[in-house]
Amino acid sequence: MTPKKIGSGRRGRGRPQSFDREQTLCAAMRLFWDRGYDGTSFDDLIAAMGISASSFYNAFGSKEALYQEAIDAYLKVAGAWFFAALQEDTDTRTAFLHLMTAAAAEFTRDDLPSGCMIAVAATQCAPAQTRLRDLLASQRTRSEAEMTDRLRRGIAAGDLPADTDIEALAAFYGSLLRGMAVQARDGASRARLLEIARIAMQAWPVTQELHPPETLPHSYAQSP
Amino acid sequence: MTPKKIGSGRRGRGRPQSFDREQTLCAAMRLFWDRGYDGTSFDDLIAAMGISASSFYNAFGSKEALYQEAIDAYLKVAGAWFFAALQEDTDTRTAFLHLMTAAAAEFTRDDLPSGCMIAVAATQCAPAQTRLRDLLASQRTRSEAEMTDRLRRGIAAGDLPADTDIEALAAFYGSLLRGMAVQARDGASRARLLEIARIAMQAWPVTQELHPPETLPHSYAQSP
DNA sequence: TTTTTTTTGGTGTCATCACTCCACAAATCC
DNA sequence: GGATTTGTGGAGTGATGACACCAAAAAAAA
Known part of the structure; x- marks a missing residue:
């Protein structure tokens, strides 16, 4: 029952698997x-x-x-960029900027199918395929939880306002990613997706770290 | 070939259609x-x-x-809210706020299937169904063009910065809508979708009305 | 060589799919 | 009532779907 791994030390008895x-x-x-x-x-x-x-x-x-x-x-091969971006050692905003930028790039690679395999899969399906539908939905939930965790760490690190609704913010970026995947499937260019990502970052909650008081709009009025 | 319309004046010769x-x-x-x-x-x-x-x-x-x-x-029955919101007689920002709010409500009605029929349909399909795929994709393109038009009118009306990338902004809100449709399918609550809509409006381009030019340098609106 | 395991090709099965045909019943107009 | 048109149920179509089974070959360990 357990399939032998090819080329890794232990070898079975009979004819080896001829394909990788x-x-x-x-x-x-x-x-x-x-x-x-x-x-x-x-x-x-x-x-x-x-x-x-x-x-x-x-x-x-x-x-x-x-x-x-x-x-x-x-998840292991093609979705690695997602987890990598969230584990990057930067501030939270930069991590999400990189996440969205990476998504734009990954969704429009010419050596792989466009979009995401999971983002919008099995949302409409026959009742017989409830298993698959739930499987996909739980993967989406998981990836959103991953983002929520990153945001939580951001609050702990102090680079995100403590009263941020992190679940909602994760849902926002999750929605964006799924929508971008559809755009990519429909033939949107990488530049277009990057534009979407850029706009999405405008919705980032305002923090003290990014906009110190002296650079906030009201003090600009008095600079020469 | 032309099917008779039931109950509308002209009546054919034989037995009338028994179903509506x-x-x-x-x-x-x-x-x-x-x-x-x-x-x-x-x-x-x-x-x-x-x-x-x-x-x-x-x-x-x-x-x-x-x-x-x-x-x-x-499009005529269930998608009417989309076109209605875009034809509302308000400023552009309010129109899009209402659009997103309506989407949150419509995607989570309990008297209709959740989400959107078109938003994420047929993005992955067999090669034999290219026709349907293209049909759906063109509907998505059309709805995005509808948003672009509204944004263009916003620029004409002066309530949106003239240098706004309206295609990109429409693509942004289009992506959001599609993502929200997936969320709804996965069981997200109306409150959650409303949160997403709220956050999305944070990305709205800065306007004279909201932020007078003297209090906001242009560089504030661009990403690092 | 023998044993073990996996290869291949081919054939068969059982279900579902979208669709079609048919005989006949029903409803309207003349 | 007769003609015309459209309804209905039911049986049948060919195609495709995902498998299942089998016999024989091939390759490596024992």
């Missing part, structure tokens, strides 16, 4: 990313992965199981 | 809205509409044709 599991998983991920779960047929999958139906079931179990693995792979 | 076309179309719209095109099966459709398969094809032609009609119906 990670590589075929990646191919499946791209297809799912581009077409969604429903839009990706079994035949398309094994064709893109370059393996036979039997090998497919042997290695991945089912289409749904593969999809779950593909999501994990997406 | 508008009503059955509305039922189909709700189903498509909730489950998407793929997620809605033919059998589910005729069950919800309360008509037979024959009547269905007689009246609507095909599933895809019905979907297009459903989108038109959605």
Whole structure:
């Protein structure tokens, strides 16, 4: 049941797996990313992965199981920029600026499908696919919780007003990210997404750190 | 071929249509809205509409044709608040505030499916459904153009800085709306969406009315 | 070599899908 | 009433969906 990892020390007894599991998983991920779960047929999958139906079931179990693995792979490989931005060692505002900027860049890469695999997936689906829908929704919730945590740390670090509604602010940036993913899917350019990100940062709560009293608007009136 | 309109003056020769076309179309719209095109099966459709398969094809032609009609119906009936907000006779900022507020309310009605039928539909789909995908994408483009127009009128009316990047601003609010639709689908409360809308309005470009020029240097509005 | 494991191709299954056809019932006009 | 038009239920269509099974080949460890 436990699939042997290829090329990592321990070797099984029989004929080794002739395909790179990670590589075929990646191919499946791209297809799912581009077409969604429903839009990706079994035949398309094994064709893109370059393996036979039997090998497919042997290695991945089912289409749904593969999809779950593909999501994990997406989070690890393609979604790394998200967590990286939130763990950056900067002030909170800069972290979110980088997050939005990275999103604009990542959503419009020409070596990967546009947009995000998770952001808007399975929001409308047949009742039979409640499992997948919940899975995707919980991933979205998780990524928003990740942002909330970063904001909380910002308050602790003192670079965000203590009375900031961090859940709402995380929901705001979460919404933006999802909307940007749709824009990217619809063909928006990277420049356009960067503009959106720039505007989004205007909504950042005003802090003492970023705008010290002497640079606040009212004192500008008296500078030469 | 042209379907007779029920109860409107001219009457055909044979047996009249026994169902209200508008009503059955509305039922189909709700189903498509909730489950998407793929997620809605033919059998589910005729069950919800309360008509037979024959009547269905007689009246609507095909599933895809019905979907297009459903989108038109959605725009006229359920999406009316969008156009209404943009045609409101107020200043531009208030119009967009009302737009976002209305979205928060409309996306979380308990008498209709949550979210938006168009906002995030068919972003990931099988290659065979390029037609639908393009149809939805063009509707999204159109709604964004509608916002751009309103912003343009705002500049003409002088309540928006003349150098505002109105396309980018429209894309920003368009992204937000789509993201909010996803949030609503994932179960976000109306209060949460209203919070997002509130934060989004913080990004509104600085205007003379709100911040007289002598108290706000232009550099304040640009990102680092 | 034997054993073990995984490969491949092909064929079959069972369900669902969107759609179609048909015979006939019902409602309106002449 | 007869003609005309549209309704209905129900059975059937071909296509596609995701699998499942099988036999035989291949490759490596024992």
